[in-house]
Amino acid sequence: MERYCVLIATFMLILHLVQAQNPTGLINVGCGLSTREPPYRAPGTGFTYTSDTGLVNSGETGKIAREFEANYSRPFLTLRYFPEGVRNCYSLNVSRGTKYLIKAKFVYGNYNDQNIGPDFDLYLGPNLWTTVTKNDSIQEIIHVTRSDSLQVCLVNTGNSIPFINVLELRPLPKSAYVAQSGSLKFLFRRYLSNSGRTIRYPDDIYDREWHALFLENTWAQVTTTLNVDVTNSDEVPQDVLAAGATPLNDTETLKINWDLEPPTSKFHFNMYFAELQTLKANETREFNVTLNGKIIYGPYSPVLLKTDPVLKREPFECADGACLLELVKTSKSTLPPLLNAIEAFTVMDFPQMETFEDDVIGIKKVQDAYVLNRTNWQGDPCVPKQFLWDGLGCKYSDISTPPLITSLDLSSSGLSGNISQALQNLMHLEVLVLSNNSLTGEIPAFLADMKSLMVIVLSDNNLSGSVPRSLIEKKGLMLHVNNNPHLSCTTGSCVNEGENVPRKKKSIIVPVVASIATIAVLIGALVLFLVLRKKKKASKVKGPQPSYMQASDARLSQPKNRRFTYSEVITMTNNFQRVLGKGGFGIVYHGFVNGTEQVAVKLLSHSSSQGYKEFKAEVELLLRVHHKNLVSLVGYCDEGDNLALIYEYMSNGDLKEHMSGKRNHFILNWGTRLKIVIESAQGLEYLHNGCKPPMVHRDVKPTNILLNEHFEAILADFGLSRSFPIDGDTHVSTVVAGTPGYLDPEYYRTNWLTEKSDVYSFGIVLLEMITNRPVIDQSREKPHIAEWVGLMLTKGDIKSIMDPSLNGDYHSGSVWKAVELAMSCLHPSSARRPTMSHVVIALNECLAAENSRGGASRDMDSKSSIDVSLTYGTEVTPMAR
Numbered sequence: 001m002e003r004y005c006v007l008i009a010t011f012m013l014i015l016h017l018v019q020a021q022n023p024t025g026l027i028n029v030g031c032g033l034s035t036r037e038p039p040y041r042a043p044g045t046g047f048t049y050t051s052d053t054g055l056v057n058s059g060e061t062g063k064i065a066r067e068f069e070a071n072y073s074r075p076f077l078t079l080r081y082f083p084e085g086v087r088n089c090y091s092l093n094v095s096r097g098t099k100y101l102i103k104a105k106f107v108y109g110n111y112n113d114q115n116i117g118p119d120f121d122l123y124l125g126p127n128l129w130t131t132v133t134k135n136d137s138i139q140e141i142i143h144v145t146r147s148d149s150l151q152v153c154l155v156n157t158g159n160s161i162p163f164i165n166v167l168e169l170r171p172l173p174k175s176a177y178v179a180q181s182g183s184l185k186f187l188f189r190r191y192l193s194n195s196g197r198t199i200r201y202p203d204d205i206y207d208r209e210w211h212a213l214f215l216e217n218t219w220a221q222v223t224t225t226l227n228v229d230v231t232n233s234d235e236v237p238q239d240v241l242a243a244g245a246t247p248l249n250d251t252e253t254l255k256i257n258w259d260l261e262p263p264t265s266k267f268h269f270n271m272y273f274a275e276l277q278t279l280k281a282n283e284t285r286e287f288n289v290t291l292n293g294k295i296i297y298g299p300y301s302p303v304l305l306k307t308d309p310v311l312k313r314e315p316f317e318c319a320d321g322a323c324l325l326e327l328v329k330t331s332k333s334t335l336p337p338l339l340n341a342i343e344a345f346t347v348m349d350f351p352q353m354e355t356f357e358d359d360v361i362g363i364k365k366v367q368d369a370y371v372l373n374r375t376n377w378q379g380d381p382c383v384p385k386q387f388l389w390d391g392l393g394c395k396y397s398d399i400s401t402p403p404l405i406t407s408l409d410l411s412s413s414g415l416s417g418n419i420s421q422a423l424q425n426l427m428h429l430e431v432l433v434l435s436n437n438s439l440t441g442e443i444p445a446f447l448a449d450m451k452s453l454m455v456i457v458l459s460d461n462n463l464s465g466s467v468p469r470s471l472i473e474k475k476g477l478m479l480h481v482n483n484n485p486h487l488s489c490t491t492g493s494c495v496n497e498g499e500n501v502p503r504k505k506k507s508i509i510v511p512v513v514a515s516i517a518t519i520a521v522l523i524g525a526l527v528l529f530l531v532l533r534k535k536k537k538a539s540k541v542k543g544p545q546p547s548y549m550q551a552s553d554a555r556l557s558q559p560k561n562r563r564f565t566y567s568e569v570i571t572m573t574n575n576f577q578r579v580l581g582k583g584g585f586g587i588v589y590h591g592f593v594n595g596t597e598q599v600a601v602k603l604l605s606h607s608s609s610q611g612y613k614e615f616k617a618e619v620e621l622l623l624r625v626h627h628k629n630l631v632s633l634v635g636y637c638d639e640g641d642n643l644a645l646i647y648e649y650m651s652n653g654d655l656k657e658h659m660s661g662k663r664n665h666f667i668l669n670w671g672t673r674l675k676i677v678i679e680s681a682q683g684l685e686y687l688h689n690g691c692k693p694p695m696v697h698r699d700v701k702p703t704n705i706l707l708n709e710h711f712e713a714i715l716a717d718f719g720l721s722r723s724f725p726i727d728g729d730t731h732v733s734t735v736v737a738g739t740p741g742y743l744d745p746e747y748y749r750t751n752w753l754t755e756k757s758d759v760y761s762f763g764i765v766l767l768e769m770i771t772n773r774p775v776i777d778q779s780r781e782k783p784h785i786a787e788w789v790g791l792m793l794t795k796g797d798i799k800s801i802m803d804p805s806l807n808g809d810y811h812s813g814s815v816w817k818a819v820e821l822a823m824s825c826l827h828p829s830s831a832r833r834p835t836m837s838h839v840v841i842a843l844n845e846c847l848a849a850e851n852s853r854g855g856a857s858r859d860m861d862s863k864s865s866i867d868v869s870l871t872y873g874t875e876v877t878p879m880a881r
Helices: 002-021 066-071 357-369 421-425 519-538 566-572 612-624 655-660 670-690 745-750 755-771 785-794 812-825 836-852
Strands: 027-030 048-051 060-063 078-081 087-093 099-107 120-124 127-132 136-144 149-155 166-172 183-192 211-213 219-223 243-247 254-259 267-272 287-291 294-300 322-329 341-348 392-395 404-409 431-433 455-457 478-480 579-582 586-593 597-604 633-639 642-648 705-707 713-715 870-872 875-877
Touching: 027 087, 087 166, 099 149, 120 136, 127 136, 183 243, 183 267, 243 254, 357 404, 357 421, 566 586, 566 597, 566 633, 566 642, 612 633, 612 642, 655 705, 670 705, 670 713, 670 755, 670 812, 670 836, 745 755, 755 785, 755 812, 755 836, 785 812, 812 836
Parallel strands: 027 048, 183 211, 183 875, 404 431, 431 455, 455 478
Antiparallel strands: 027 166, 060 078, 087 149, 099 136, 099 166, 120 127, 120 149, 136 183, 183 341, 219 243, 254 322, 267 341, 287 294, 287 322, 392 404, 579 586, 586 597, 597 642, 633 642, 705 713, 870 875
16 A cells, blocks of 8 residues: 555656646747757746747847856846847747737846846837836736737847847636736736745746735734635635735725836736635624725625635726725724735737738748748738838738738849749739749749739749740739740740640730839839830920939830920919919919819929929939828929929818818817828838838928828928938938928937938927927927927826817827827937837827727826836836835
8 A cells, every 4th residue: 555655646746747847838948048958947847948949040149147147047047139130039839819928038147248238129929019128127918829920029229239038938718817908018916925935836827926015014914824715816826815914003094006107008907805814703804996096896805715806807097107006994894904916917909910821821931942041031021011021012901900911022032943832822922023043943833823913023043944824824914034044935925835836926024123012113113114205205305314204115004193294284273373382392283184183283483492303302202102191293394494293182281271270160189180190100101111212201290291182191292302222221311401390309410311300200290289389489488399298297287288279078098198109209319219110009099099988078187196116127016005
């Protein structure tokens, strides 16, 4: 019998060790661990930490400085840092639709002998998770995966080199931590005890880390050695619930407070109660739970030795971000309130959808087939747009719709072998460029079966055989196959030698381009070239033509953008009869093209401060960019000294007119203002990220934001726009230009123009939408609007900032978030300003908050802030009061 018991005990010990090493679904990555050494087994938890080799394709390994080693266990001693590239990503295999607790851990430890602490962004897929700024921090989030792969990305913002020590994933049951929406970013997790012990796995089967919240002098510790029933508590550990705290004074409340950052954050918190004392017949413990003075739960009495968690599904908000939680004894209670544990999370809405999963699988198969090790081919291929993979073009609808991969340019990429069948997995591909490589073999017929594919460039390879007839006969297909010496198809003539029929010449349209981004851009460019070539022959303009007017050999028809004669401009404006407005360029007139299509004709004044250079810049830009929130160019006139731009007509004028009341007598409500700035931001985002090379507008202001008949915002006036080289330069050194009040002070000081200069100007526009006050007002305490709003914020006076004509009819959280966003756009350092992609996402969150209230007015009176706040790493520490 004794031997039998020993065997059972031995078996149970082995089973415990195996479960401790490899609990189902847990992922433990020791970043920087060498594959030459055995995996590290942590003594406290029994977890086995494996090397990150194979999970990330970049970075270098390092170790924290020796003087810090005694403070940390082995997984924290090594790290991986990323001195190269902007975005570097870990790719982890996960279970789709599973709720995970994800922990990323960072210990700087002066690993690089530079004593420069961390300051970089952390992304989960295409969405910003947080910014790492602490030398010793743990970032934690509860997130439901959308696919079988999870991308954790570190992004260099220019302030420090990103690094990471440990990455952990813990699967949770679907019933745990249910929220109305979004992921849950960890704030704090505390149990009320003076033990000082951190409780985690194996006591907590989900490896949540519970830290003791030391008791105040006015609190009493309550404990038990008996088991507490944790059935309804998401398996909270026994040791967490076996302790609790109550006020020493029966009349006192139990208070805990914390700060939120940003102050408008929505959050969830879970409270855990269990009565640990057997109450006498004449004793009662009953209390209410209040948040900033408002009862949110109760009256409530804890159950003896059984946890009864209070898990609120709806999120909360705290005025000014200061939260005060109180447990208040009811009038019939004889005992003070009791609390065992509490945890809190902020709501993280991750609105940007990942790229369409089948397209992601397809491009990764192409990457594997050709062993492509491009620096930025990490993370999501299409989003965020600023991290778009080199050589890819994507189709974007809105952030709630997955982007699609529509073009692939692998020209001059050193490709060899056959044209890979992996390409057929990209079913939304419209443009494929494989030129200037060493590809061999025949052109595969499956290319003709790719329904969306309309442009194929295979020139300058070593392809052989004949072009498949299905490709030759595919309607609308553009095929470029020249300079393949062993291919029986030349420019303009393809022969199918597999059939015993007379040879026929098949017409092939050959696009003369080195790199094609999208089919729309190609067709637009070719159309333009043909029109300009024909017009050039008939033109009476003397002297050489500018580069944007030079002809191309492409053969196309039905041009969209016309070149008009001056007499045609006179006719369309009815001899310049109706004036729409005036600007630095000249006078804008109303007109008609073909007698039906309304247009706005901007005629260059001979005394204008702007001239031919600005005229040319605007024509060049508008002929090559197309976006729903950028003004469309109908045509232009360039005849001697007569220069004119013909735009689509905007029936509702410009934004400045509406804000000033000159255009109409009704007030734009807060929701409409948000919609307008969102659409304007989308236009700027396209200029910065969708154009190649990227563009900077340089003159963002309300008069350059037009409104069409549907009140959609259209960005206009590109005469000052500048493009960036495509060789990776981050700025252009140029003479300062722009409008006073909207001009980026850093650009003014350094002459260095970046896309963040537009972000600054947009921040000013956003403040105008919020305040409806002039940018410069010498009668104010602070004349410039940014300084004035900053002064008002220090007073906590949001009501005096907001446009009084709205009469308080707006969502306070939406306004706060918009003000914070505007001020972040105006940061003195351009590197610390958000990108326009971030701005678009944040504004959509503002609009969602505004729409959620259903039009009800909100109290905008400022609340006095409560002084709290001690932080450890990035975790919020709630304070007892």
